[in-house]
Amino acid sequence: MNIQNMILTLQKHWSEQGCILMQAYDTEKGAGTMSPYTFLRAIGPEPWNVAYVEPSRRPADGRYGENPNRLYQHHQFQVIMKPSPDNIQELYLESLKALGINPLEHDIRFVEDNWENPSLGCAGLGWEVWLDGMEITQFTYFQQVGGLECKPVSVEITYGIERLASYIQDKENVFDLEWTEGFTVRDIFLQPEYEHSKYTFETSDQEMLFNLFNIYEKEAHRQMDEGLVHPAYDYVLKCSHTFNLLDARGAISVTERTGYIARCRNLARKVAKTFYEEREKLGFPILKDKEEGSHE
Amino acid sequence: MNKKDLLLEIGLEEMPARFVTNSMNQLSDKVKSWLLEKKISFDEIRAFSSPRRLAVLVTGVDTAQADINEEAKGPAKKIALTEDGEWSKAAVGFSRGQGASVEDIYFKEINGVEYVHVSKFIKGQETAALLPELKEIITSLSFPKNMRWANQELRFIRPIKWLMALFGDEVIPFAITYVQTSNMTRGHRFLGEEIKIANPADYEKSLLAQYVITNPEERKRAILSQLEKIEEENDWMIPVDEDLLEEVNNLVEYPTALYGRFEEEYLELPEEVLITSMKEHQRYFPVKSKDGKLLPFFVTVRNGSHEHLEKVARGNEKVLRARLSDAAFFYREDQKTDITVSLEKLKNIVYHEEIGTLAEKVDRVRKLAAKLSEDLHFSDEAKAVTDRAAEISKFDLVSHMVYEFPELQGFMGEKYALQKGEKEAVARAINEHYMPRNAEDKTPESDAGAVLSIAEKLDTIVSSFAIGIIPSGSQDPYALRRQATGVIQTLLAKNWNLKLEELIAMSSENVIDSKIGKKSKDELLQELVSFFKLRLKYLLQEKAVRYDLIEAVLGSEIGSVPSLVKRAEVLESHKDNEGFKESMEALSRVISIASKAKDKGDIDSSLFENEYEKALFNKYLSVNEELRKEVTEESAFNLLISMKPVIDEYFENTMVMADKQEIRSNRLNQMANLADMIKQFANMNEIIVK
Secondary structure, three states: OOHHHHHHHHHHHHHHOOOEEOOOOOOOOOOHHHOHHHHOOOOOOOOEEEEEEEEEEOHHHOOOOOOOOOOOEEEEEEEEEEOOOOOHHHHHHHHHHHOOOOHHHOOEEEEEOOEEEHHHOEEEEEEEEEEOOEEEEEEEEEEEEOOEEOOOOOEEEEEEHHHHHHHHOOOOOHHHOEEEOOEEHHHHHHHHHHHHHHHHHHHOOHHHHHHHHHHHHHHHHHHHHOOOHHHHHHHHHHHHHHHHHHHHOOOOOHHHHHHHHHHHHHHHHHHHHHHHHHHHHOOOHHHHHHHOOOOO | OOEEEEEEEEEEOOOOHHHHHHHHHHHHHHHHHHHHHOOOOOOEEEEEEEOOEEEEEEEEEEOEOOOEEEEEEEEEHHHHEOOOOOEOHHHHHHHHHOOOOHHHOEEEEEOOEEEEEEEEEEOOOEHHHHHHHHHHHHHOOOOOOOEOOOOOOOOEOOOEEEEEEEEOOEEOOOEEOOEEEEOEEEOOOOOOOEEEOOOHHHHHHHHHHOOOOOOHHHHHHHHHHHHHHHHHHHOEEOOOOHHHHHHHHOOOOOEEEEEEEOOHHHHHOOHHHHHHHHHHHHOOEEEEEOOOOEEEEEEEEEEOOOOOHHHHHHHHHHHHHHHHHHHHHHHHHHHHOOHHHHHHHHOOOEEEOOOEEHHHHHHHHHHHHHHHHHHOOOOHHHHHHHHHHHHOOOHHHHOHHHHHOHHHOOHHHHHHHHHOOOOHHHHHHHHHOOOOOOOOOOOOOOHHHHHHHHHHHHHHHHHHHHOOOOOEOOEOOOOHHHHHHHHHHHHHHHOOOOEHHHHHHHHHHHHHHOOOOOOOHHHHHHHHHHHHHHHHHHHHHHOOOOHHHHHHHOOOOOOEHHHHHHHHHHHHHHOOOOOHHHHHHHHHHHHHHHOOOOOOOOOOHHHOOOHHHHHHHHHHHHHHHHHHOOOOHHHHHHHHHOOHHHHHHHHHHOOOOOOOHHHHHHHHHHHHHHHHHHHOOOOHHHOOOO
């Protein structure tokens, strides 16, 4: 099964479970969790079921397209369900069957893996899912987001698309994966992988990046003070990506690093709090809409 | 008396493997205490667990609590009856309080006095009526990490999926969150089905048919016998790491061991790297040949049956191949990096925000190590080895390999140092300076490794104390206690008579020079000496030295650790000898009186007024001279107790606190000098002689 069909299959599967199919969010980010569709919507009492593909940029993992396993940008298929359904593990395993993975022919295990992202004030408990020893999915019950206790608890399922595809297509090199008939990952992503790696490690303007970080940070705070959560959050994401670029370049000493992470965390906490307050002012509208026909 | 079996099973989403066994034992302990507390008799209690379930089966549970016949004692007869022979208010109140009336009262004599009594009979309740309390047992279980899920308030190890609670063939009714008890359980996630358990006794057998081995010991035995079979068939040796076996056992409900292979070229990687990749990351068992050589195979334990093993093996091989190819890439890259380049990078790595960079730490360790090798009279060559090892002791921390596998620190240092042309002794010391790595580990063998290990650990402990990281109670995040014990063990193993106070002082000076923390040297020294004394106390307790003897040797300065331990052992071995108490009393008396001396001045023999003073003085001089020679602790002890008759005679004939000030202070001086000499062995004042 090629990547395009994998995505279509997963979309169909989760759409049938009542998930809103969203598109990738248009700001650079290191993981699907950082999309506002996850980070913000996991906050507060309103129900939220969503699935989307998120291109995730990890500048430090760039390898000029030369490493068979590591990428500057990879893809995650992200599912969020709030509150977490009782049969979520079964729903997940059915999605694997839909991808052609018959559990009886494999060794599928849920191995403890607790997830923490201190820079976003996030913590969750769950597993990494092993398919014949390979980690193909992160499965997390959010306990805390942006420093706020999650009530109700969201479950997050993150499929590593390329990982899973390399198994399904039995390929050793990520660039050999078929995206869709006639197109491989190499065709689509090799050039950007090379260029982004070169940019990240060699040609980026560090001074500009440091300036941008400060500007973005200031703007994020300013917009939050206005109660404008979403514009503010976009700038938080920009701060985070800018920090990642600087960090990958080795421009941030270890001492400074702690300081930058703390600044990102402060922003994330403030955004989380502001989002909650703004939704509360609106009377948690999704909660109201759903209450009439709600189950338990 | 009717008996039934009781079965309780909590079905869960996969629990963390490391918590399964303890959770199972906790559940069974709690059920057992509850039955005892409720006076419900039973024959046997058995516990079961798998990644998805915790269960207890109790056989022969009485269908009712035991009846209770109790006798309650009330006031004395004379208080219970008024002068008119009527029941007093006290008697009425007592009987009412016992749920009885005055008619039930009878008298019974205790120690010649008659007291009011009533006998109570409490009919035992039906067990079935009490069993819903199992709910509280389940919700009271505590786990190292708890979570919430969905809309639930309950915090538990993982979400509860089903509850099976049976007393005989009856379901015990209760619910936790939205889960209601039933007689249904679930088999293996993929191979089994949901089934009904008609009778608790069927539990194990019924689930086995659904591909779940519920008895963890049996599961472990199954894994071991499968490993043995693979060993036999291939003429291999599969070393079984107990911790890994325990973890793997709690990752599967129905284990099937299988093996896979990896490319032989990866055998060029250091063995530690291969083993860590397999064990830590993949939970595989590495495979060796009969003569102990690592082979390009691995064994994994699948949660499933024998079907499609080939496919599972191929998948696992693919994963391991990717990991090893990463490791090989790191290994090659690391070999390209010069040690000097790595050392340069250490300047940029913060060890701790308030303590500074790794490079600064290395500098301090190097300085301390140089001082130690001087004090230990190392040869010039040994000094050079120690110094170089100290200088490059941390260079592997910036290697790709240690970044990926932090547990390989030191191992990689040794490997890379050798490859980069360092002396074998230097390379070895780099690895050894982390030893002892845990409570079971050995101390460094080489002198350079031992010096480095002591210097590095001391620096860690002292700099942590300087910024206020001091272990307390269960809080010791930097494992400073273990490191202090490591220093002590290394000094003992090497039999190095370095003075611990001096070591601490040197390390403290380095730390203060680096402007770490704000404490003065005295303050640090005081905190650290008592910290180390506590470690020594535990060590001596483990050696079964009597507690007051421990207090005695720790009652003055620590000095040389090997000598301190030997002094404690000498005291311990003499403590039951004839005359021990009397000798200790004599020495202790000197120490007590000496505490009245303001300072320790010289003794002026011209001020002596009797022969006993003179005799004691002469004895002191000769003993002191002997002690200054390198005598064994045993001889030192014998020298000290040889003073007993002279001391006794002195006290019989001499008044230390003489009226004349001059005489008094001379006598106190003599006591102080004597006490000083004695206390170098131990503070005999602490020894209990009564």
